Amino acid sequence: MYQKKVPTRKCLGCREMKPKRELVRVVKNKEGEISLDLTGKKPGRGAYICRREDCFNAARKTKQFERAFSCKIPDELYEQMLEELHGG
Numbered sequence: 001m002y003q004k005k006v007p008t009r010k011c012l013g014c015r016e017m018k019p020k021r022e023l024v025r026v027v028k029n030k031e032g033e034i035s036l037d038l039t040g041k042k043p044g045r046g047a048y049i050c051r052r053e054d055c056f057n058a059a060r061k062t063k064q065f066e067r068a069f070s071c072k073i074p075d076e077l078y079e080q081m082l083e084e085l086h087g088g
Helices: 053-061 064-069 075-085
Strands: 008-010 017-019 024-028 034-037 045-049
Touching (some): 024 064, 034 075, 045 064, 053 064, 053 075
Antiparallel strands (some): 008 017, 024 034, 024 045
16 A cells, blocks of 8 residues: 655754654745745745743854755744743
């Protein structure tokens, strides 16, 4: 019987490959705006992160988001994304 392959992505924080549905997508659109994509459907360049705060902080500390999107990310944007990640 044919089994459907589950798409996996690497978390920028812990660097582990995980099923795409377990991760949150961070997207940079054509205008250069970076935001969380909780639906996974926004257009633009995407990077993935676990829903855990320690993974987010690890990716922030090692500048993984900045590498993925080739731009500097202000602290206010990190704080806003972290708040969204917590559902606030």
